[in-house]
Amino acid sequence: MSIRAIWVSTLPDSGSDNVLYSRKFITVEKRAKIFAESADNYVKLPEDSVFYSALVSALGLKSESSQFSKSDVIQSTPVFELSTREGKLWPVIVIEQHPLILCCLPLVENGSIARPPLIEIPGISIGFSLLLHIAELLGPSQQKIDQNSSKLHDLRTYLHYALPFGTPINLNVSTVMAAVSSKASHQTLTQKQPAWKPVLLRGVKSHIYFHIHEFIRAVQYDRSTVPDVWDVYGRVSCKAELEGVAPDITVNLSVLPNHPPISNLIVHPCVMVADTHSTDGVFNNGSDQPITRRIRFSPPVETHLLCHYSSLSLTKLPxxxxxxxxxxxxxxxxxxxxxxxxxxxxxxxxxxxxxxxxxxxxxxxxxxxxxxxxxxxxxxxxxxxxxxxxxxxxxxxxxxxxxxxxxxxxxxxxxxxxxxxxxxxxxxxxxxxxxxxxxYTHSGCIIDQKSMQIHPSVKARITTVRELMSADYKIWNSHGDCQMAFQPPAYL
The missing domain is CATH 2.60.40.1170 (Mu homology domain, subdomain B)
Structure with missing residues (x-):
């Protein structure tokens, strides 16, 4: 899961038709040559000017009296094939963020096959994620960007720490840039620091922020012969500002009394222990005690999705x-x-x-x-x-x-x-x-702040935000003849 090269170029009509920044990883390129030798399909990385010309052609942009227009090409975004003098360069991942074009070339490790299916190339998803993080770092810009731009300087610094030898270590922009700015503090560590948390927070007011974002989907037919179909699912995001190398938090994800329990709990890798046993069909039976799902985790620095969940169908739609x-x-x-x-x-x-x-x-x-x-x-x-x-x-x-x-x-x-x-x-x-x-959440899902435990013990401010949104909430015409397919949530 490595990257052979990265390019940042301008759109043809932005006033400067060139590659603003490129980074080629020699160690990965040697591996690419070894992998491709058996199939005799190695294509050498072209010069930046040659790459830019091939990119413009692949994107369907032509220069006609300094006016560019789309040509009749079949686009397969975000993966393209670029024709160069050295051969066919593939798979090049391309995303556009005006006025820039961000590109990268993942390493294809299956050298025995000239064109393996994209789903069998792990570098495709890694490369696409990398470009999205680069887009986040550079941000939208209305000003002209040149090779001396401070944003490109930040990009060089980011790549130096995020993937120093072409293999990603940590792509999160906020984490990487925070690690760069606090590099000096790492020298004083006496406890081994986890690789997924390269940054220590110092001198901050302890604050834990939870966001319960719940969705409801429904298809209503208003017919005695066709039952309505609906479900509730949600996610819990967390950002913890706590000092220490690896603090851990234990929290109860609860539902209100006389509500169905949450199910299909899918947790973040930072979760160490989770009560993931199935509670389908188990209700409170009139008890005043809520049904809880206990989660213990060691939070990273950045905001992360702590878990996904779904809820059993209730008797009434909102x-x-x-x-x-x-x-x-x-x-x-x-x-x-x-x-x-x-x-x-x-x-x-x-x-x-x-x-x-x-x-x-x-x-x-x-x-x-x-x-x-x-x-x-x-x-x-x-x-x-x-x-x-x-x-x-x-x-x-x-x-x-x-x-x-x-x-x-x-x-x-x-x-x-x-x-x-x-x-x-x-x-x-x-x-x-x-x-x-x-x-408000329709499932009654809440964060039980009173039972929350933090180690090492610290008095932290806890903020919980809840919201319910319609995801795909339809009412079909009672005089229609057909039914609409009801697909499961995307995360399942």
Whole structure:
């Protein structure tokens, strides 16, 4: 999992067509030559000017009277093949961050195969992660960047510590740069320091920050023959500012009484002990004691994802809805009724309902009336947006919208591809609810601060932030004929 070379160049229309920075790792290059000798497919690294010309060609950029335009090439971002005088340079990973192009060439260790599948090359994911961290280090810039820029000086320093011989040690920008700035303090260490924590915090006020970010996905059909499908999953982020080489924290991840326990606990590598046994189907049974999952970990310096989790299905959705649409290609009538669950916090950062209209012309006009909030047409003129607001009416926690929407003549060739869907035809349509609630989780997941233990013992300030967001929250038209597939969360 090594990198042969790194290039930072400018976009062709940025005023300086060249490679601003390049780094070639000689030791990795020797390994690349050895690996490729048996297959006779070794390609020597080109000069920077030759590489830049090949890069511009591979990206489909042509120079015509100092104007650049896309050529008709099949792009396979982020992995490209560059044609040079030495041969085909592959796999070159490329990402763009205006006005720069960041590139790297991972080492292909399987020399017996000329072109192994990308999934079999570990350097692909490492190289892509490296470029993302370089992009974070350089940051967006509106000013012209040249070879004397201070950002490129920081990049040289970063690469010197992050991958000194082409093999990544620690790519996290904040950790690496903090290690550089506090290098002198390492000389006074009497205790062995873990490799994943090369930085010591000194003279800081002890502070532990937890962020519980929970998502809910749902598909509602409002049919007796088709049950609604939904799930809740979340992640817990942590940043601990504690002195010492390897402090450890023990924390309980709990749910409120009479809530289903959390399950599918996936923890960060810094976790030493975790209560990961399955509690599926085990409830509080009326007890006042919450069900907890105990986690002991030694935190790194930077913010990290302590764990992922999911929750068993509860009996009620936070927002239950009914959606009805009738009409034809030229005009439809819609009716939406929403009901907020009485135990859900009635305070939203935002709450809106979007009605995308597929395989129809753009919206000509509409006539709408709602019990709360405002209605607008989306900037693409393909969506009707109902801004419910930050609260549901307290008297009944219900909201309703009635509208008639008229469309322009439908022409598939003029419709953006995103609104051409062979599934959402005729009356197959849905309304999508987008919302965010702060200081609330639907699973009842909390950090039990009273039971938290820190070693070595220190009085630390503990901050916990919770929020619930809709991830894919749909209500399907009750008059439609089809069902939408419900995929598992991406982290499972």
């Amino acid at each position: 927002i239950q809805g009914f959606y009805q649409m009738r009409g034809d290609q030229k005009s439809v009538k819609i009716l939406v009724q929403l009901k907020l669950h009485e135990k859900v916090k009635n305070s939203f950062d935002y709450c809106e309902v979007q009605f995308p209209f597929y395989n129809r012309g753009s919206i000509l006009n509409y006539d709408a009336a709602s019990s709360v909030g405002t209605i607008v047409v989306g900037p693409d003129k393909r969506r009707l947006v109902w801004n419910v607001g930050q609260r549901f009416p307290s008297r009944n926690l219900e909201a309703e919208l009635k509208a008639t929407v008229n469309f322009d003549e439908y022409s598939p060739s003029q419709t953006p591809g995103v609104y051409e869907d062979p599934f959402c035809v005729e009356l197959n349509a849905y309304a999508q609810i987008l919302f965010k609630i702060s200081d």
